[in-house]
Amino acid sequence: MEVDKETEIWYAMRATYRREPDAMHLLEKEGMGCFVPMQYKISIKKGKKVRALVPVIHNLLFVHARPSDVKRVKSQVTYLQYITDTRSGQKIIISDSEMQRFIAVAGTYNDHLLYFQPDELNLSKGTKVRVTGGDFEGQEGIFLKVKGARDRRVVVEIQGVIAVAMATIHPDLIEVIK
Known part of the structure; x- marks a missing residue:
């Protein structure tokens, strides 16, 4: 029961x-x-x-x-x-929603994804955004500069475990979430 x-x-x-x-x-x-x-x-x-x-x-x-x-x-x-x-x-x-976001990005096996330990990134410096087009359309994350990349990337994090930075996304395909 x-x-x-x-x-x-x-x-x-x-x-x-x-x-x-x-x-x-x-x-x-x-x-x-x-x-x-x-x-x-x-x-x-x-x-x-x-x-x-x-x-x-x-x-x-x-x-x-x-x-x-x-x-x-x-x-x-x-x-x-x-x-x-x-x-x-x-x-x-x-949470299911956090995991679905992470799997949607990490499950692509994209060569341009960057992975980080939780202490390697300061996500409080970034901006919360949603991707509006391309391979990662609909995904939400934090937009910030990450080491190992020339430009800013959208990062999806699982609190205290792992973070993944998406491939470079054109700024026109990103909208800020209030």
């Missing part, structure tokens, strides 16, 4: 020792939602350039499931851990 009342929520989790692909397969087999931010990297294997899809931040994954399901799977799998807020010690739980 209690299980029916539980709603699925997004957890920020860690799969230690670069086992995020294993964790992803296990979670999908259990019928749970899962997202790992990935991007293409070029590496040299046996003298040839190989373009492979790899996790942006090793060990990071997002799990969408009921708390009881996560607890059950976590008890069977030792390498799956919650990411906790350093100040409060609470598990990091992400």
